[in-house]
Amino acid sequence: MIFLSTLLISILIPIALIPVFGSLALRLQLVDLPNERKVHSQPIPRIGGIAIAIGAFIPIVLWCREGSFVSSYLPAALVIVAFGVVDDLRELSARWKLSGQFAAALIVVFLGELKITHLGGLLPDGYLLPDGIAIPLTLLVIVGVTNAINLSDGLDGLAGGICLLFFSCIGYLAYLEGDTVLGLVALALFGAVFGFLRFNTHPASVFMGDTGSQLLGFSAITLALDLTQGNTPLSPVLPLILLGFPVLDTLTVMTVRIAQGRSPFSADRNHFHHNLMKLGLHHNESVLVIYVIQMLLILVAYRFRFYSDWLLLSGYLVFSAGIIALFIAPTRTAWRPQRSALLIQIKLTMKRMQNKRWVIRGIFRSLHFGLPLLLAFTLLLPKVIPHYINVAFLVFSALIFYCMYYKKTWLGDLLRLTLYLVIPFAVYQADTAPADFMAGMGFPFHNVLIGIFAVFNILVSRLSRRRKGFRSTPLDFLVLFLAVVVPNLPDQNLQAYHLGLVAAKVVILYYSCEVLLAELRGKYDRFAWGIVTVLAGVGCWGVMR
Numbered sequence: 001m002i003f004l005s006t007l008l009i010s011i012l013i014p015i016a017l018i019p020v021f022g023s024l025a026l027r028l029q030l031v032d033l034p035n036e037r038k039v040h041s042q043p044i045p046r047i048g049g050i051a052i053a054i055g056a057f058i059p060i061v062l063w064c065r066e067g068s069f070v071s072s073y074l075p076a077a078l079v080i081v082a083f084g085v086v087d088d089l090r091e092l093s094a095r096w097k098l099s100g101q102f103a104a105a106l107i108v109v110f111l112g113e114l115k116i117t118h119l120g121g122l123l124p125d126g127y128l129l130p131d132g133i134a135i136p137l138t139l140l141v142i143v144g145v146t147n148a149i150n151l152s153d154g155l156d157g158l159a160g161g162i163c164l165l166f167f168s169c170i171g172y173l174a175y176l177e178g179d180t181v182l183g184l185v186a187l188a189l190f191g192a193v194f195g196f197l198r199f200n201t202h203p204a205s206v207f208m209g210d211t212g213s214q215l216l217g218f219s220a221i222t223l224a225l226d227l228t229q230g231n232t233p234l235s236p237v238l239p240l241i242l243l244g245f246p247v248l249d250t251l252t253v254m255t256v257r258i259a260q261g262r263s264p265f266s267a268d269r270n271h272f273h274h275n276l277m278k279l280g281l282h283h284n285e286s287v288l289v290i291y292v293i294q295m296l297l298i299l300v301a302y303r304f305r306f307y308s309d310w311l312l313l314s315g316y317l318v319f320s321a322g323i324i325a326l327f328i329a330p331t332r333t334a335w336r337p338q339r340s341a342l343l344i345q346i347k348l349t350m351k352r353m354q355n356k357r358w359v360i361r362g363i364f365r366s367l368h369f370g371l372p373l374l375l376a377f378t379l380l381l382p383k384v385i386p387h388y389i390n391v392a393f394l395v396f397s398a399l400i401f402y403c404m405y406y407k408k409t410w411l412g413d414l415l416r417l418t419l420y421l422v423i424p425f426a427v428y429q430a431d432t433a434p435a436d437f438m439a440g441m442g443f444p445f446h447n448v449l450i451g452i453f454a455v456f457n458i459l460v461s462r463l464s465r466r467r468k469g470f471r472s473t474p475l476d477f478l479v480l481f482l483a484v485v486v487p488n489l490p491d492q493n494l495q496a497y498h499l500g501l502v503a504a505k506v507v508i509l510y511y512s513c514e515v516l517l518a519e520l521r522g523k524y525d526r527f528a529w530g531i532v533t534v535l536a537g538v539g540c541w542g543v544m545r
Contacts, residue, residue: 006188007187007190008420010188010195011192012420013051016489017055021047021051024047030045046204046209047088049208054197055195057077057188059184064185073219075107076104076527080104080146081102081215081371083096085209085435088209114226116236121308121309121310122237138225146221147250148215148247149216149243151246154271156287158209158273160200161287196212198514202284215377237313241315242297242298245297249271252272253271283538371516372530375422377449381446385542392539393422393535393536394535396535400415400418401532415513418535421509450509453508
């Protein structure tokens, strides 16, 4: 349960804090103002990084206090956050930013003894770099990658999505290596970023700011180095593969700036994501292309993690050459990508379905009335529900009932909070401690129902004609990728505890809640009655047993 608790806490804290921090940021003018280099057209609060930090640090402090990595990582990360907050408030110069990053890097190098001491097969067998080389190299790598992620934060959801994929991979690799502490740190960062991305996908309502982007970059490289340096069969080239895209982007842009006689830290619109938009791709399409590239890098890193270091390095150099040709060459010619006839036909089909209101109305009603029924069925599947959980169900049902009549403005947030807490517990208990009848048709039937709701989510989000309804974003693609990959990870322990399937089900039900609450547009009464009935019924039955 420690993994599930870490994930839940880290997701829920940013979701709870960002609306509060956002209102405060608007009052204090802690916002990102639009200009000619940026894609947004109105001031956006940039407090997401603070929420990410709190969401990640709390579970790390609760369960991962031991170990040299955490004892050096936390104070170093706090230095990054402190400089980031000041930067978001006052816009520090590049010199001050680098000073904060070097200070944090020095902490993990000397306090945590995190150093790049071996390069695997790239050097003679058994050769270790002396401190005179290892320490400067480590400082350069940490500061470089921190800035690479910071500079990649140019489109809504871009840096967050890249890091979400990275932390999912590094957490799984740490789990395979038996490094529970590192795995929990990665999981906490994954959850905090996931909670933040709910507000950061296009059009974003909040930005992570330099606080968030520098924290994610610093965390990513320190986690990767701690995992791959030392007594491990993992290739030391893996960090380059996992973080290779933002690193290549930064090196390419800085090289162009220097060649033009400008400062490498000057601002422009020459990043890879800018080049994609120059080719005619929309905002979401540009982000999605980079997500796909990052996914491929992660899959390659996992598949070839034990292979020759020279093979991995050569492969990365070939990848770099291909990316530079793919992203830069077309911008210097008249070539533009053409949309395929298949995509055009799919869009036309979706448009025809959207015009037939009875289709979307039927699907929406199935989701509206079916979600409480599915939740009730899920809560009936576990063999035992602890007494205190039943009491919590009764408390939540009473709070929802109270808000329905006396605090209507709180009802939507309370429903979301309740479901975000109840769903993971219900799915986890149903899948890991099921009742006897689940051995028959109960388990497959429950999986089929979850799959149907996943289809409903996609159809409602794509067919909705409401301007304020739920809209699909590149985050949906990330969720789909994780929902497909995680249940099929080749590990017996994960399969025994159904953790992959649990994660996929929880994500699908979370999205069902988001789709439904967005489409209801504040008219929550019927749905609230359904949730109250389910929680009160299950709670009373459990208490009286």
